[in-house]
Every structure is written in structure tokens, then in C-alpha cells.
Amino acid sequence: LWSYNTDARGEILIMRIWRKVSSVLAKTSRAVVSRYVRRMETGGAPTTANVEPPQTVEITEGRARVVFANSNEVFYNPVQEFNRDLSVAAIKYYSEHMWNAKKTKGKVPKQKPKSTAVHVEISAVMDSVKANDGVAMMDADPHQAVAVTESGSSSVGDKDKQGDSVCGSAAADATSDQLLPPVKGTSDQLPPPVKGTSVVHQEVAHQGSGLHILEALAASGLRSIRYGLEIPKAESILANDISPEAFEAMKKNVEHNNVGDKVIPSCQDASMLMYSHRNPTTKRFDVIDLDPYGSPSQFLDSAVQAVADGGLLCVTCTDMSVLCGNTSETCHAKYGSVSLKARYCHEMALRIVLSSLDSHANRYYRYIVPLLACSVDFYMRVFVQVFSSPSEVKRSSSKQSMVYHCIGCESYHLQPLSKRVESGTMRKYPPSIGPPVDRHCEHCGSTFRLGGPIWSDPIHDPTFVAGLLEAVKASAQSYGTVDRIKGLLSVIAEELHDVPLFHVLDELCAILHCDSLKMLALRSAIMDRGYRVSLSHTNANAVKTDAPHGVVWDIMRNWVKRHPVKNVKPDSPAAIILSKEPQFETSFNVRLDANPASRLLKLSRFPQNPEANWGPKPRAKRKVADDGNDVAAKRKRLQRKCVTTGHPPDAALPDTPPCTTKDI
Numbered sequence: 001l002w003s004y005n006t007d008a009r010g011e012i013l014i015m016r017i018w019r020k021v022s023s024v025l026a027k028t029s030r031a032v033v034s035r036y037v038r039r040m041e042t043g044g045a046p047t048t049a050n051v052e053p054p055q056t057v058e059i060t061e062g063r064a065r066v067v068f069a070n071s072n073e074v075f076y077n078p079v080q081e082f083n084r085d086l087s088v089a090a091i092k093y094y095s096e097h098m099w100n101a102k103k104t105k106g107k108v109p110k111q112k113p114k115s116t117a118v119h120v121e122i123s124a125v126m127d128s129v130k131a132n133d134g135v136a137m138m139d140a141d142p143h144q145a146v147a148v149t150e151s152g153s154s155s156v157g158d159k160d161k162q163g164d165s166v167c168g169s170a171a172a173d174a175t176s177d178q179l180l181p182p183v184k185g186t187s188d189q190l191p192p193p194v195k196g197t198s199v200v201h202q203e204v205a206h207q208g209s210g211l212h213i214l215e216a217l218a219a220s221g222l223r224s225i226r227y228g229l230e231i232p233k234a235e236s237i238l239a240n241d242i243s244p245e246a247f248e249a250m251k252k253n254v255e256h257n258n259v260g261d262k263v264i265p266s267c268q269d270a271s272m273l274m275y276s277h278r279n280p281t282t283k284r285f286d287v288i289d290l291d292p293y294g295s296p297s298q299f300l301d302s303a304v305q306a307v308a309d310g311g312l313l314c315v316t317c318t319d320m321s322v323l324c325g326n327t328s329e330t331c332h333a334k335y336g337s338v339s340l341k342a343r344y345c346h347e348m349a350l351r352i353v354l355s356s357l358d359s360h361a362n363r364y365y366r367y368i369v370p371l372l373a374c375s376v377d378f379y380m381r382v383f384v385q386v387f388s389s390p391s392e393v394k395r396s397s398s399k400q401s402m403v404y405h406c407i408g409c410e411s412y413h414l415q416p417l418s419k420r421v422e423s424g425t426m427r428k429y430p431p432s433i434g435p436p437v438d439r440h441c442e443h444c445g446s447t448f449r450l451g452g453p454i455w456s457d458p459i460h461d462p463t464f465v466a467g468l469l470e471a472v473k474a475s476a477q478s479y480g481t482v483d484r485i486k487g488l489l490s491v492i493a494e495e496l497h498d499v500p501l502f503h504v505l506d507e508l509c510a511i512l513h514c515d516s517l518k519m520l521a522l523r524s525a526i527m528d529r530g531y532r533v534s535l536s537h538t539n540a541n542a543v544k545t546d547a548p549h550g551v552v553w554d555i556m557r558n559w560v561k562r563h564p565v566k567n568v569k570p571d572s573p574a575a576i577i578l579s580k581e582p583q584f585e586t587s588f589n590v591r592l593d594a595n596p597a598s599r600l601l602k603l604s605r606f607p608q609n610p611e612a613n614w615g616p617k618p619r620a621k622r623k624v625a626d627d628g629n630d631v632a633a634k635r636k637r638l639q640r641k642c643v644t645t646g647h648p649p650d651a652a653l654p655d656t657p658p659c660t661t662k663d664i
Contacts, residue, residue: 062088062478064225066253076220079614083291083381084223085479086488087314088230090372090383091287093471094312095211095233098385098464099286210235213287214277214306216270216299217241221250221263223289228262230478238285240266240273274302284308291316293616297334297356304361304368307386313368315353318379318616323349328451340405340451343504344412346375346538347459348403351500353382354455358396365390372468373459374488375538378615382459391427395420398429401456401500404437408446408573409511411549412501413437414456443553444573458497465493487604491537494596495544502536502544508556512574515563517556519543523594525555525586535596540606553577558586 057068061081068076211233215224217240224239239250247267254263266273270290277283288307290296296303296315307313317323322330325341332338335356340348350373358368368384397418404413413436421428437448469489476482509516519541526533526545536542545552560578568575598605609615 059222061222061480062226063229064222064253064257066220066222066225066249067256068220068249076222077616079377079616080291082376082481082484083316083379084226085481086374086381086485087223087289088226089472089475089479089485090314090468091211091213091227091234091312092231093464093468094287094371094383095231096471097467099211099233099310099312211286213237213289214274214285215239215289215291216274216303217290217292218250218265219243219246221246221253221265223291224250224263225253225257225259228259229257234262237263238266238273239263240268240270242267242269270299271302274299274306277306278302281308285311287312287314289314293318295319295322295334300357300360301363304357304366304386305364309386309388311386312371313357313384313386315357315382315384316379317349317353317382320346320349320378320380323352323380325451337453338451340403340449342405342410342412343507343539344501344536344542346380347501347536348451348454350375350380350382350459350538351454351456352452353380354384354459355400355453357382357384358399358455361386362393362396364388365393367392367396369461370455370457370459371461371464372492374492376488377609394427394429399455399457400453402450402452403454403501404435404448404450406441406444406446406448408441408444409553409577410503410507411441411443413448414500416456417453443549444576446573454500456500460492460495460497462493462497465489469493483604484607487598487607488537490598490601490603491535491596491605494534494598495536496532496534496546499532499534499544499546502539502542503552504539505541505543507541508543508552512556512560512565512577513568514556514560514565517559517588518590520590520594521588522555524591525558525588526552527591527594528587529555529584533594535598537605550583554582554584555586557582559588562588 059066059068059076061084066076211231213224213227213231213234213236215221215227215237218224219241221239221241224237227234227237239254241247241250244267247265250263250265254260254265257263274288277285284306286308288303288311290299290303290313292299296317300315303313303315319334321327322334323339324345325331325339328338328340331352335352336359337352337355339345339352342348354368354370354373361368366386366388368386371383371385373382374380398416398420400417401414402417404415406412415434415436416432418429419432421430440447469486472479472482472485472489476486479485505517505519505522522543523533526543526547529547529551531545531547531551533543533545533547536544543552557578557580561582565574565578568578
């Protein structure tokens with residue numbers, strides 16, 4: 001460069017470039033070294049001298065006690081205590097009042113032994129278990145494998161069935177030394193067998209008459225342990241998780257709670273495990289519990305086949321952003337329905353999940369009967385019974401509806417997929433005639449968005465809800481979140497079960513730009529017109545009513561007459577709605593029966609979050625991150641992190657423009 005730039009001007013330019021490059025290299029190297037040192041101080045691999053023994057943490061919930069070596073060993077979220085309390089109460093009530101052992105259990109079919117199987121007597125298995133401090137056996141054929149716990153009881157996934165394959169410590173059978181090959185799961189690959197595991201083939205039919213439960217995604221096993229301790233009729237609980245770390249934690253917690261005679265840890269792909277229990281029907285589970293991190297969509301097909309006729313299926317969904325309309329295309333891909341972003345989105349999300357469950361069941365001549373569906377915090381929980389009946393499956397299309405949602409006044413209309421023509425023994429379900437709306441909304445002139453299909457039949461069973469509420473009150477000391485359970489079930493019991501979706505009071509006032517109307521005054525005005533009205537557990541300001549939308553808007557017009565609105569933009573939804581005269585006069589005097597009983601009793605209906613960061617915790621990871629599961633520390637570390645470069649603004653290269661992309 002010097003040879004080609006002999007003049008003073010060229011020398012100055014070259015020097016400036018060299019100083020610039022040197023400065024950039026020096027600062028970049030300092031930043032890299034600083035980040036490396038900071039990482040080593042916080043989350044780097046410590047030396048042998050600095051390694052501290054893990055501190056054991058014990059968590060007590062209900063009658064169960066689970067132990068963790070550290071906070072990142074297995075995923076645990078205290079927010080879900082309400083979910084577990086409600087699940088224990090619901091399954092316990094189901095087992096005592098709705099589950100009929102004589103009706104659901106059949107005789108054990110006689111099966112010819114396979115030539116590849118090594119048949120072992122129960123006594124031999126017991127001796128093997130005692131000699132090896134507990135055996136968890138695996139079979140290359142998941143339909144014929146069986147598990148044995150430390151107490152020597154065989155693994156039973158459902159009534160009168162052979163046990164399911166599980167992975168664990170070594171089995172003392174030298175004649176079958178073949179390991180289970182990896183199985184591709186629905187979301188991950190099955191981990192390799194635990195070192196030292198051998199295979200024992202066994203065909204043992206369980207003769208018990210108790211309840212057989214599967215928790216397909218058990219993590220630490222806390223929920224399964226509570227089922228074993230708190231549900232008297234639970235005979236066996238198969239606690240499964242694909243993670244080897246979770247499997248080891250489950251074994252420790254099962255032993256810690258002395259429930260080895262009921263709870264059998266398992267390490268398999270959840271879908272493959274349920275598929276292996278489809279046939280014969282005597283192998284199916286009485287209760288299946290799905291509580292995944294995110295969407296359960298990949299497990300629904302196997303779950304509706306593995307649950308017994310009349311059995312209970314419990315499903316949790318935490319992907320509320322998808323179900324509530326933020327990504328409608330993703331919702332359609334996962335659940336087969338288009339979600340809408342509306343104020344009733346949480347109830348619509350419940351109905352989308354029920355529609356998806358029924359759709360999966362219909363493919364196998366089965367159908368669902370919802371018992372309880374609730375939206376709580378950041379997730380939803382549904383309890384449904386699954387039955388088999390080809391004739392009843394034909395009615396399923398009449399239980400599904402499309403939703404027309406007005407983008408101006410938020411009015412909604414339902415279009416059933418088919419009609420019900422039932423007279424005596426004659427049953428027909430022809431397609432419906434639609435649409436139920438014009439191209440433009442009759443109230444504000446706006447257009448519609450189309451969503452669905454959703455479940456338009458009742459999402460709760462009033463008898464089940466009332467019985468469950470009384471059962472919870474009778475054993476209030478058994479549940480740590482009993483006040484919230486009573487409040488939730490009380491509001492659900494007051495809901496109009498035959499009215500899908502609802503209006504929202506503050507949204508009605510916001511559309512008209514008018515003063516806020518009291519809830520009791522609006523409820524009284526609707527009841528004066530002869531219509532029913534209730535709250536919804538999904539929204540504190542919900543107005544669920546069977547009154548037509550025109551009646552609701554006439555009541556709001558009467559309110560605006562008493563409280564005039566100023567500065568309404570022409571051609572806006574408010575201007576078009578208020579341009580029409582109300583068809584009747586409205587009294588806003590509060591009626592005594594307009595105040596719901598749950599409000600009079602001051603129950604915990606819509607509680608506030610008790611602490612900061614009350615929501616979903618980070619997904620369980622095998623490797624401990626720098627911040628662990630501390631959400632606050634992770635948010636602080638990622639604050640204003642640039643999406644494009646991945647570097648925080650304070651560590652950016654010198655003389656570079658500030659980050660202008662979207663921050664996270």
C-alpha cells in the first residue's frame with residue numbers, strides 16, 4: 001500500500017484506515033474475552049475443586065412429597081398446583097360416581113404365547129426384582145412388554161391388561177439380552193436405553209378391578225404420585241416421560257412416597273405407548289392425563305384410541321397465543337380450526353380444542369361428552385368422556401359451527417355444519433343452509449371474519465359440575481387451592497351452558513365511546529326483556545345471554561340517550577349504531593336476582609396473580625443454562641437484544657449505527 005501511495009494525502013488515508021481496523025479488532029477482542037469471563041463466572045464448567053454437592057429440595061403438594069437435586073433437574077411449576085388439585089378432585093369424583101367397573105371391564109382374552117417371548121412366572125419376576133432392587137423391563141414389541149416396580153407389582157396401564165414397556169435398571173434375565181431400538185416419537189426421538197438394561201418378555205393380564213390411569217407426560221411424577229395417594233380407587237398409575245432424567249427423578253420420588261405398588265415409572269414415547277394400548281380393548285386405560293408443555297395436538301390421535309369406552313380424557317393446552325387468534329394458520333394446522341382474535345377468544349379456544357378432540361375420536365367411530373372445560377391463567381384444561389357408537393358419531397357434525405365475527409361491532413353469529421332431523425327412529429343430518437348473515441353487518445355495516453369450526457354444544461355437564469363442587473367442599477382440607485376451585489366451579493355452574501360465546505361490557509361501551517355501564521344494570525335490563533344472562537369464567541366482564549344482538553344494542557342506545565356521546569366520527573360503527581332509534585324503552589334499575597350467588601358469597605372468582613412472573617416457566621432442559629429457570633434474570637439479560645446481530649447494543653462494534661430492528 002505504501003508503494004502505491006507516496007503522496008502525503010495517501011499516507012494520511014492509509015493511517016486512518018489502519019487505526020480504524022486496529023481499534024475495531026482491539027475492542028472486539030476485549031468484548032469476546034469479557035463475555036467468556038462472564039460466562040465462566042456464571043455458567044461455565046467449574047473446576048473439580050469448585051464443584052459443590054447438589055442441595056436437595058423437597059416440595060410438598062397435597063399428600064405427595066417430591067425431591068429435586070436442584071431447581072433445574074425436572075420441570076416443576078407451582079402455578080400448576082391448581083391444575084393438579086382440580087384434576088385429583090375430578091378423577092376422584094369420576095371414579096366414585098361415574099365409573100362403573102362392571103360395565104367398562106371385560107373378561108381377559110386368552111392369548112397364545114408368541115414364539116419369541118420368554119414367559120416368566122410372577123414368582124420368578126418377584127425374585128428378580130428383589131435381587132436387582134427394582135426392575136424396569138423393555139420389550140422390542142411394545143404390545144407385549146411389562147414393567148415391574150421396586151415393590152414387585154406388574155406395570156398395568158389399563159383394566160385387565162398386560163403391562164406396558166418401560167425402561168429402567170437392569171433385568172436379571174440372561175436369555176433375553178436384546179435392547180429396545182430407538183423409536184421416533186411425535187416430537188423427539190426416544191432416548192437410548194439406560195445402561196445395563198436387558199429385556200424380559202412377559203404376558204401377564206391384570207385381574208384387578210380398580211382404576212387404571214396413564215399420565216403420558218409425567219416429568220417429576222408429582223401428579224401421578226398424588227393420584228396414587230389421594231384417589232382410593234386408583235389401582236395402577238403408569239407415569240411416563242421420554243426424558244431419562246425425568247424417569248430417574250420419578251423413580252426416586254415414587255420410592256420417597258412409598259407408592260411403588262401403584263405408580264409405575266416409564267420411559268417411552270407417549271404416542272407410541274398409547275398406540276400400543278389400543279387393542280384389545282381390555283388393554284385400554286380408564287383415565288388418560290395429557291399435560292404437555294405447549295400443544296397436545298400430536299398426542300390426541302393416540303389418546304382417543306387408548307382410553308376405555310366411557311373413560312375419562314384430561315387434556316391441558318398452554319399454547320393460548322395460537323388458540324386465541326394470534327396465529328390462526330398455526331391453529332388450523334394443529335387443531336383443524338381457524339381461531340379469531342376477539343374478546344371471547346378464551347371460550348372459543350376451549351371450543352376449538354373440544355372440536356379437535358371430537359374430530360380425532362370420530363375417525364374411530366368414537367365421540368366425546370364434555371364434563372368440564374375451563375380456562376385458567378395461561379392455560380386451559382378439559383375433561384371429556386369418550387364413548388364408542390357409530391350412530392352417535394353421525395350427530396357430531398351438528399355439534400360443530402362456523403363463527404361469523406363482525407370486525408366493527410364485535411357481533412357474532414354461528415352457522416352449524418349440519419341440521420338435526422330426529423323423529424322416533426328416523427335420524428338425518430343434512431347440511432345446513434347459510435350463511436346466517438348478509439355480506440355486511442346489519443348493526444354497523446362492517447364486514448365479517450370467518451372462524452371455526454368450533455364445538456357449539458354445551459362444554460360443561462351441569463350434573464358433573466354440581467357434584468364435583470359438593471365433593472370439593474366436603475374435602476376442602478385436601479386441596480391447597482380449594483378457594484379458587486370453589487370459585488371457578490361456582491361461576492361455571494351459573495353459566496348458560498346452551499349459549500356459546502358472549503359480549504363483553506367494556507367492549508360494548510368502547511365501541512360506542514360512551515360512559516361505562518354497571519354490570520348489574522345491564523344484566524337487569526336484559527332480564528327485564530325476558531332473556532337469560534350470566535357471567536363466563538373466562539372473562540370477568542362477560543355478558544353471556546340468549547338475547548339477540550339487536551336487543552343488546554337497543555339497550556345500549558337507551559343508555560347513550562341518558563349519557564350522550566360527543567365527537568363521534570361519521571361512518572364509524574358507533575355513528576351507524578346510534579343513528580337508529582331503539583325499539584323499546586329500558587329501565588336500568590338493578591334487580592335483586594341480577595346479582596349472581598357467587599358474587600354475593602364473595603367467592604374467589606377471578607383472582608389476581610399472587611406474584612410477579614406468574615405464568616409458564618422455561619421448558620425443562622438437560623443442560624443448566626446461565627440463568628437457570630430464573631425468568632427475571634433471563635429477561636434482564638435479553639433486554640434490548642438485537643434480533644439481527646444477536647449482540648446487545650452496549651457490545652456493538654464501534655462506529656456502527658444503532659439497532660433499528662425490532663427489540664425483544
